Amino acid sequence: MGGHICILGGDGYLGWPSAMRFSALGYDVTVVDNYLRRALCARHGLDFLYPVPRLAERTALWEELGGRRIRFVELDLAEPENMRALFDATDYERLCGAPWPGEPETVLHYAEQPSAPFSQRDYRCTDLTIVNNLRVTSNLLCAVRDLCPHTHIVHIGTMGEYGTPDIDIEEGWLDITHKGRQDRFLFPRQGASVYHTTKIMDTDLMWFFVRAWKLRVTDLMQGPVYGLETEESRRHPDLRPYFNYDDQFGTVINRFIVQAVAGYPLTIYGKGGQTRGYININDTLQCVAAAVRHPARPGELRIFNQITETFSVRELARRVQEAGRRRGLDVTVAHVENPRTEAEEHYYNPTYKALRELGVVPHPLDDEVLDGMIEVVQSHAVRIRPEIIFRPAVKCETRKQE
């Protein structure tokens, strides 16, 4: 099985595990990345928990360990000509030094600046996020429309596009009755950061291209992901996805585990009533594979809510605290001022059924998962730099200096 799949942002926390998964499933995989995330982390001194080789090494290691060859090209996809080169046989062969594997059946689009705090750290970070995320999405849509319109685009959105409305969250769409008339619309969205807002804007733009040119697009509204080991990464530690635990690029569960191991209090923003849907990285891979196996139809923007279960931050902290105590760690919890624009207590009732209907079997956050994560983090405990776990909240540069 498997045709050609092109993974944009293939160096990333989800990009690389996806590349290995599709390779293992028999696809011809091309990964593209410009190492933006690594560059930003390096510039701001935000180390990964463990060293992660770059793609030339990781793809070679994967092949050495019996995996199918994964092609890699370093390219800034914010430049339209670079994006278009991926869809042209001659350009592809020149760039990748490998035979053209045919038009991609699927493009998996992860190539975005993924951090909410970073996206509003200051005006330069906002500009970078807007330009990178929207140009890559727009360039991809134009390239697919112009050069291979049958390709299925799978985009990673975020549950954060919906925010925390006072009504139940449906999977992407809402039938609205108003003054006795009815129509169907994208579910209302309002994000809690510039980053989340760029994902809303992505959805707006994809929806236009789908209507205008009958593209096939799946938008996966994903919750915060946790985990650091996938079926494929178990073949070698150098195949693990990178793992941030800082307050810019780290996600909440990964951060809590590191805080627990480092003897640092689990930091909760405000009261910690913020409830979100979470997902294990292995379930993300299942969901993405299901979306790829069952593509959207031409002219369809298909939206799935990609989460396994919902927790409040308080509840998560309690779970990690218990897990830590099982392993002899003295884990405390600290409430800090919330640097985000979000309600700390709110209604939250999202629907997430469609991916299960495509055969995804969800794995909840259980003791075994938490214990496994703590074990890996403990094995790298000497590398933890407590000073990057949490820095005093910088809401942003809000005034000129007096």
Added chain:
Amino acid sequence: MGGHICILGGDGYLGWPSAMRFSALGYDVTVVDNYLRRALCARHGLDFLYPVPRLAERTALWEELGGRRIRFVELDLAEPENMRALFDATDYERLCGAPWPGEPETVLHYAEQPSAPFSQRDYRCTDLTIVNNLRVTSNLLCAVRDLCPHTHIVHIGTMGEYGTPDIDIEEGWLDITHKGRQDRFLFPRQGASVYHTTKIMDTDLMWFFVRAWKLRVTDLMQGPVYGLETEESRRHPDLRPYFNYDDQFGTVINRFIVQAVAGYPLTIYGKGGQTRGYININDTLQCVAAAVRHPARPGELRIFNQITETFSVRELARRVQEAGRRRGLDVTVAHVENPRTEAEEHYYNPTYKALRELGVVPHPLDDEVLDGMIEVVQSHAVRIRPEIIFRPAVKCETRKQE
């Protein structure tokens, strides 16, 4: 009356008339433009109906005719540092060669690539539109947040953000009841072009900044504007706004008038049932002045629907045909294939009350207005280049060349 008002895109069809109007009302006016629209028109051979002097000349002429001095600076606001310079006394004085008139009370944001057909002419035009429109909006929001958070931002959106839903269009917001619960959201939006989608994205981004940092923003959802003479431009023909009649930058009524005068059939896309809300340029100026006089509150995104009346394209063509016949012109109508993604017959019932409640007195499209427009266009008839009125529809570069 009047403080300092900064007009971004101050060379434009609405920008320059607004500059004169606020100057006449006693405001200190600074206009900023990078002449993008002129450059695009020149590059694509899309002449204005009559020559329009650049801003150095127009501001000098305005002053010579007794107007207050209008400051002008040529600046690309897609660069964040350029945007920020406008809000800093030292930078302002260096750039404008004039004393700092104080923090702007209002920024009027017209600095966007305004053509729907141009925005999807090919992938390069799409990239230019996305980058220009979103960076300028994002840079403005960051600059106001960081450097003068009390400034009221007035942004020109478009009625096209709403598209043509099967429900009544409200002014920006909609109360939604779903499964027995209720919340208030931005009215659902889906545009009919890349350009319209950038305006939707602008609204998403402004709404985030308003919630996060309590900015004051008014978004004016405007319909297609017509007209070529304002109270101030009557002082001298060189003060008229520029006037495009081509199929990229011309708006429908202006184009119809030119077609009527040129003896060219009025071109209707498809059946011409497309119904939209229209507004006279003089009413636009009234609306903008009302929004400036009554600013949004801190933390308020205020949305007004800025139209005077609705017409179908068929009906507009009939009105122009009659007006032409009154002046002895033999005006015919031709239906051509619709190059746009839009329904040709649809429900359309927008609300537009709020601006009237602020004192705007609407002027409908009557015979006098049409006759006046025909008269001015006739006086420039020798300059009309029929070959740019309408070119065979290029939906976009949809396939690679075989």
